[in-house]
Amino acid sequence: MLTIGKLGEAAGVKVPTIRYYEQIGLLPEPDRSAGNQRLYGQSALDRLAFIRHARELGFPLDAIRDLLSLSDRPDQSCAAADVIARAQLAEVESRLARLTALKGELERMVVQCAGGRIADCRVIEVLGDHSLCATDHQHPESEAAS
Amino acid sequence: MLTIGKLGEAAGVKVPTIRYYEQIGLLPEPDRSAGNQRLYGQSALDRLAFIRHARELGFPLDAIRDLLSLSDRPDQSCAAADVIARAQLAEVESRLARLTALKGELERMVVQCAGGRIADCRVIEVLGDHSLCATDHQHPESEAAS
DNA sequence: CCTAAGGTCTCTAGTAGCTATAGCTTCAAG
């Protein structure tokens, strides 16, 4: 049996994050010690490791929730799981395309700036006028930082 | 003079977003009509277009705040602006590297899945065990969606 | 001149995925 701290250490997840996952129903409520502290077994560790790895691969918690409930039914078809993974792949690919365009524009502007006064700064100039850009680089970004 | 709706239309920014920018001090408080409605001039439009473009390029609002205050002092050196742009470029490059690794792992797992039962699903299997991954793909993601 | 539609006003709360703080209790080592 693991305390929440040991569990977090073992899975590489911070303690408040574990409590948050429990709160949103991603982890089941564990047994408690006589003094009301959470006690976890191997299955909780497996589940948490699964969540962590899926998060590292960028899956949103909603998708992870679906993947977990699928993995609880080992005899069913994995088609739904594959759909979720392919959707995530598509999401990553679209972000990659966008970031590649952004990288190009940012490189252009830092390279073109000769480094004088603000009035002549290519960075400021380009930011104020998209027609100076070489690509379209629409906005849709995604995902949050750790 | 533009109403907030016209300004938003002209700059490609939604009305509540404009009010939000004003609230956090990114846009100055504009004059009001007799009936208390906001009225904007050309300078507000320029400033909002600048913000929008910088957002499209992924700059966080804090960086945009700094860039705007720099652009208000045209005679100073643009070194600080260039530093901000290069930091943004570095951020984009690091996200690109990470997303490229993620894309590789996701492709591997969807390709390797033969599509049978959950118990044999490569997607579920890999999500539960990072040692099946080919790369390290640490977590740090960034930025939010539009 | 009046009315109806649509734009605008303020304020509040919600989104994702946590992180941080406060003030308390429990546990384990010495």
Add this chain to the structure above:
DNA sequence: CTTGAAGCTATAGCTACTAGAGACCTTAGG
């Protein structure tokens, strides 16, 4: 038995918005 670390709950904060409620302003048609 004491002390300090770790745990508990509850609440608020983070980014950058978005959505809603309910009231007010503006303007074009009749």
